[in-house]
Amino acid sequence: MPVTFIGVRHHSPACARLVASVIDDLRPAWVLVEGPADVNGRIGELLLGHELPVALFSSYRDDTRRVASWAPFCDYSPEWAALTHGAEVGSALRFIDLPAWHPAFEGRSNRYADAELRYADVMERLCRAFEVDNVDALWDHLVEIAPAEGLFDRLATYFDLVRGEAAAGESDTAREAYMASWVAAAAAAAGDGHVVVVTGGFHRPALVRAHAGLSVGAHAGLSVGDAQADGPGASGAGAGEDGAGAVGEQPIWPDIPEMPEGAIGGSFLVPYSFRRLDAFDGYQSGMPSPGYYQELWESGAGGAARHLVEAVAERLRKKRQPVSTADLIAARATAEGLATVRGHHRPGRTDVLDGLASALVKEAIDVPLPWARRGTLEAGSHPVVVEMVAALSGHRVGRLHPDTPAPPLVHNLDAELERAGLDGAARLELDLTRAADRDRSRVLHRVRLLGVPGFHRDSGPATGLDPALRERWTLRPGPERLTAVIEAGAYGATLTDACAAVLAERAAAAGRDVDALALVLFDAALSGTADVSDRTLADIEAAVGAAPELGPLGRMLAVVLTMWRHDGLFGTARSSTLATVIAAAVRRILWLAEGVRGDEAPADPGRIGALAACRDGLRHAGRALGLDRA
Structure with missing residues (x-):
């Protein structure tokens, strides 16, 4: 049962090539990949034929608590290479990590955030x-633009150093124990067939040690040369999706954690974009400039350097x-000189960027160059530098195969928009006194509250006291809409339910x-969500009952009381939700006012307004709400 562990950096072209090469040579019975085990029954959805980048979005x-997590894939992701090349050689595929909602991922919105970044001292x-500015420059120097020979051993040494002898945190320990149990199950059942395990490099040393301890005499932690010595044909190609066949038995897999009772969630593929994948835009993967690395994947280091200069120009x-030919010649010469000084086989990303900056930025730079450190662009970055970073990010946006399953909200929203005639580009003016326009307005506000792009309200009423009776909207459908709707599906299966859940979360x-x-x-009034759930109503009542200041409480009461008394426009007249708010606000205002002493506090318009709103509440709603005026 030979097991080959490949530690990778997520979204690394060099690692992706290595993974593809090992799987093509070994033709393993099983390919095990760091990813959410609860979607193993749907791995086929990943192989439908999407235009990358795409991401596996999981919600809970x-x-x-609420969890939203993404596991992105692009052409040069090692995990994608493992899945696609494993499928091509007939390997059975499995994700082996805990589900995204599991507490082990608490505080992480991205499954493939580089673990070694949590160990910054190393x-x-x-x-x-190595006399480099940051981990990105170090990685390029050691891996991406270095010769491919000996990469497997170089990676193993690198990640062993990163991991060191320090104990991992509780979350990493829990994940590694779970992944090790999947490795043990596959190895026990594979017979003479190979098992290839692809995980973040930080986890590799722990998995190798765990496998060596569980399987005495097994080929744990083999180098590529050791694994190939056993014979790439020994695995028996074409093990099939269930992993059974000539190579061994069906594994007894570990149990997959189930969501607690009452929890809502699921996983779906979403289109992704290079911008969301870019570390300079806040993505946690640790690999910046995805447009550059895509070119590195397709054209090699020389082609990527040329493309970088052309894209910036x-x-x-x-x-x-102004970008002259002389500027570009100077930038290229500087980049090549820097590459030579830095010991690079060919100019890397930072060599070219430094060369461009020296040739194109004529003024003093007050903010450090962003590629000299890690993180997002700082305010005050030179405009030319900002454009350089944007050029390297790239504009690619993924597209899902038409047969890709989507959450119910996608289909419900499409139907609602089509029914209301809101599914295309348009500029609308809605008269809120007309029932048909009011219905369309409610649909648009529900979509707006879900954060779906392409629906912008240009004008309309801003509060319940606003006399405006017309709204203007601009509708611009775009490719990013589908991603946002799939992600919003975490809130509910229908537009109405999802909108109510968003309002409850905000409350x-x-x-x-x-x-x-x-x-x-x-x-809630604009979207036609007049009454909310008991839980949300209790939260609202508690918040009003604990409000610390008279002024804001009075402003809110004045608006809510007007909507409760008069509003036939939005359907909130005599709303039970607003009735609860009014009663709580009146009691809280009287309680706060009792503590105000005239000799200690001067006259204040906010306080006076609060007492006036309290008076009106008692006068117009006291009897209906059971408030005792005396």
Whole structure:
């Protein structure tokens, strides 16, 4: 049962090539990949034929927490190479990591955030030893633009150094124990067939040690040369999806954790974009400039360097920035000189960027160059530098295969938009006194509250006291809409349910901020969500009952009371939700006012307005709401 462990850096072209090469040579019975085990029954969806990048989006929601997690794939992701090449040689494929909602991922929105970044002291020592600015430059120097020979051993050494002897945190330990149990199951059942395990490099040393301890005499931690010595044909190609066949038995897989009772969630593929994949835009993968690495994947280091210069020049010229031929010649010469000094086989990303910056930025730079450190672009970055970073990011946006399953919200939203005539590009003016326009407005507001791009309200009523009776909207459908709707599917299966869940989340997050709470209540009115769930109503009542200041509480009460008394436009007249808010606000205002002493506090318009709103609440709603005026 030979097992080959390949530690990778996520979204690394060099690692992707290595994974593809090993799988093509060994033709393993099983290919095990770091990824959510709860979607193993749907791995086929990943292989439908999408235009990359795409991501596996997982959501989870219960009474105490909400999780949204992405596992992105692009052409040069090692995990994608493992899945596609494994499928081509007939290997059975399995994800072996805990589900995205599991507490082990608490605080991480991206499954493939580089684990070694949490051990910055090791990375700092390595960067000092190799005299580079940061881990990205170190990685390019050691891996991406270095010769391919000996890469497997180089990676193993690198990740052994990163991991060191330090104990991993609780979350990594839990994940590694779970992944090791999948490796043990596959190895036990594979017979003479190979098993290839592809995970983040940080986890590789722990998995190798675990496998060596579980399987005495097994080929744990083999190098590529050791694995190939056993014979790439020994695995028996074509093991099939169930992993059974001539190579061994069906594995007894570990149990997959199930969501707690009452929790809502699921996983679906979404289109992704290079911009969302870019570390300079906040993505946690640790690999910046996806447009550059795509070119590195397709054309090699020399082609990527040429493309980088051309992309920057083209972008700057479109922005009417002067970029002469002499500037480009100077940039290329500087990049080649830097590559030589830095010991690079060919100019790498930072060599070319430094060369371009020296040739194109004529003024002093007040903010450090972004590729000299890690993280997002800082405010005040030179405009030319900003355009350079954008050019390297690339504009690619993925597209899902038409047969890709989608959450129910996608189909419900499409139907609602088509039914209301809102599914195309348009500029609309809606008269809110007309029932048909009011219905269309409610649909648009529900979509707006879900954060779906392409639906912008240009004008309309801003509060319940606003006399505006017309709305103007601009509708611009775009490729990013599908991604947003799939992700919003975490809130509910229908537009109405999802909108109510978003409002409930906002109400809970508002806490004692009654101004924020007033906006939630007005958005509920605009979207036709007049009455909310008992849980949300309790949260709202508690927030109003704990409001610390009279002024904001009075402003909210004035708006809510007007909507409760008069509003036939949005359907909130005599709303039970607003009735609860009014009663709670009146009691809280009287309680806060009792603590105000005239000799200690001067006259204040906010306090006076609050007492006036309290008076009106008692006068117009007291009897209906059971408030005792006396």
